[in-house]
Amino acid sequence: MAEVAVEVRKLKNYINGEWVESRTTQYEDVYNPATKEVIARVPLSTREDVEYAAKVAQEAFDKWKIVPVQKRARILFNYQQLLTQHKEELARLITLENGKSFSEALGEVGRGIENVEFAAGAPTLMMGDSLSTIATDVEVSNYRYPIGVIGGIAPFNFPMMVPCWMFPMAIAVGNSFILKPSEKTPLLTEKLAELLQEAGLPNGVFNMVYGAHDVVNGILDHPDIKAISFVGSKPVGEYVYKRGSENLKRVQALTGAKNHIIVLNDADLEEATTNIINSAFGSAGERCMACSVVTVEEGIADQFISRLVEKTKNIQMGNGLDDGVLLGPVIREENKKRTIRYIEKGIEEGASMIVDGRERQSEEGFFIGPTIFDHVTTEMTIWKDEIFAPVLSIIRVENLKEAIKVANKSEFANGSCIFTTNASAIRYFRENIDAGMLGINLGVPAPMAFFPFSGWKSSFYGTLHANGKDSVDFYTHKKVVTARYKAPSFE
Numbered sequence: 001m002a003e004v005a006v007e008v009r010k011l012k013n014y015i016n017g018e019w020v021e022s023r024t025t026q027y028e029d030v031y032n033p034a035t036k037e038v039i040a041r042v043p044l045s046t047r048e049d050v051e052y053a054a055k056v057a058q059e060a061f062d063k064w065k066i067v068p069v070q071k072r073a074r075i076l077f078n079y080q081q082l083l084t085q086h087k088e089e090l091a092r093l094i095t096l097e098n099g100k101s102f103s104e105a106l107g108e109v110g111r112g113i114e115n116v117e118f119a120a121g122a123p124t125l126m127m128g129d130s131l132s133t134i135a136t137d138v139e140v141s142n143y144r145y146p147i148g149v150i151g152g153i154a155p156f157n158f159p160m161m162v163p164c165w166m167f168p169m170a171i172a173v174g175n176s177f178i179l180k181p182s183e184k185t186p187l188l189t190e191k192l193a194e195l196l197q198e199a200g201l202p203n204g205v206f207n208m209v210y211g212a213h214d215v216v217n218g219i220l221d222h223p224d225i226k227a228i229s230f231v232g233s234k235p236v237g238e239y240v241y242k243r244g245s246e247n248l249k250r251v252q253a254l255t256g257a258k259n260h261i262i263v264l265n266d267a268d269l270e271e272a273t274t275n276i277i278n279s280a281f282g283s284a285g286e287r288c289m290a291c292s293v294v295t296v297e298e299g300i301a302d303q304f305i306s307r308l309v310e311k312t313k314n315i316q317m318g319n320g321l322d323d324g325v326l327l328g329p330v331i332r333e334e335n336k337k338r339t340i341r342y343i344e345k346g347i348e349e350g351a352s353m354i355v356d357g358r359e360r361q362s363e364e365g366f367f368i369g370p371t372i373f374d375h376v377t378t379e380m381t382i383w384k385d386e387i388f389a390p391v392l393s394i395i396r397v398e399n400l401k402e403a404i405k406v407a408n409k410s411e412f413a414n415g416s417c418i419f420t421t422n423a424s425a426i427r428y429f430r431e432n433i434d435a436g437m438l439g440i441n442l443g444v445p446a447p448m449a450f451f452p453f454s455g456w457k458s459s460f461y462g463t464l465h466a467n468g469k470d471s472v473d474f475y476t477h478k479k480v481v482t483a484r485y486k487a488p489s490f491e
């Protein structure tokens with residue numbers, strides 16, 4: 001019997017509470033990276049689509065900003081319940097379009113829900129300050145207000161968590177929102193929008209426009225969009241920060257990373273190797289908090305490396321929906337090729353290859369095995385660049401001071417960890433390392449929703465970070481009211 005061709009679904013934008021077809025004629029394939037199957041087609045929307053979304057969002061903002069904050073928060077409570085009920089379905093969607101393991105996807109959903117829970121505290125978070133008698137008969141109060149339409153631009157590696165860093169808080173404090181998800185992972189965000197509607201969010205408060213640079217430029221240039229939250233790579237983040245600022249918008253841009261983990265002679269090697277394997281190779285190394293470099297004290301280096309290599313050889317690679325899989329595919333064929341180019345560069349520049357990921361490629365999906373290089377130096381490209389793939393570099397150092405010197409040479413400063421039982425070393429590390437998020441005896445020091453996601457140097461452009469109280473400040477502005485009440489004499 002002849003095979004019947006099944007037409008792949010074309011996605012629609014979500015504007016004003018409706019699924020609307022983009023005006024574009026250009027669509028891009030969305031893949032399941034574990035099978036190479038095309039699972040949807042995403043529109044590369046136009047500036048006109050952004051114009052429409054911005055008009056709708058501006059109108060919605062004018063009504064939404066005066067809804068009492070407690071009522072807005074109740075919608076987020078509903079949303080939290082719905083997301084929790086759909087946890088497994090959401091995680092399956094993440095694994096389907098991103099490739100990470102189901103357990104990591106479930107973890108990501110949990111992180112996203114935490115952001116919604118934090119944002120549901122908006123009534124308390126929005127409180128201002130006041131002082132009853134700042135001068136004779138004069139009092140001062142400080143009120144927070146939403147700022148307008150917010151644009152959010154997200155990467156492919158956390159299709160749920162990263163958008164949830166943005167829109168729950170933005171809308172809880174009274175703004176409206178336009179999300180541009182990554183064109184590589186658009187399916188999960190469809191479900192996020194559907195559930196927001198079910199939670200009772202009025203139409204137009206949250207909108208979603210799929211696409212790539214045309215949508216980003218439309219958001220950056222639109223006069224009604226007052227602030228931009230960006231998460232993605234360094235070159236694009238720099239571009240977004242510059243162009244958004246030039247257009248006089250508030251911009252926060254969370255960008256690339258090259259995270260170093262320090263292992264000292266007194267570290268618990270079992271704990272250190274287990275955590276480092278997970279940090280470097282979980283999510284196929286496609287995490288902004290992934291460990292890319294280990295600086296290990298020479299005294300323990302051979303022992304550490306032999307355990308690490310042993311464990312790396314036992315890593316199960318495969319479809320993230322299968323039990324026991326740690327290492328899924330990278331996102332696209334071009335990312336796999338780029339990873340291979342970096343591995344070749346590492347060899348060419350003189351690093352010692354001790355585990356070669358090229359030996360574990362699989363053509364069923366965009367799979368490349370874990371790679372480890374020893375004797376890496378800070379002159380090498382594999383140390384300098386963010387590879388964003390399962391490639392780990394090891395640098396042997398004399399002591400903690402040298403380990404910190406190596407890490408601080410990097411242009412990035414997102415996260416850094418130390419494995420040691422020495423309290424003085426931990427304190428020295430905390431005081432001297434250049435990084436915004438530190439881990440002590442753990443591998444992925446990603447802060448929870450209540451704290452800022454606070455990269456430094458080329459890992460972040462802006463002032464106020466995502467999450468925590470920073471996010472309340474970023475999505476609001478303040479009115480400070482100074483009032484004089486001429487006091488009659490009551491005596």
Ligand code: NAD
Pocket residue numbers: 153154155156157158162180181182183211212213214216217231232233234236237254255256257287288386388414453455459
């Ligand atoms: P990316 O920069 O390629 O894409 C991010 C967003 O920008 C996407 O929505 C994409 O469509 C858009 N974009 C891409 N190229 C563009 C261009 N030329 N002009 C305008 N817009 C463009 O990033 P990615 O590959 O999706 O994600 C991986 C990167 O994100 C890594 O560098 C990673 O470190 C970073 N990241 C950082 C954090 C953090 O908190 N610092 C968190 C997650 C991911």
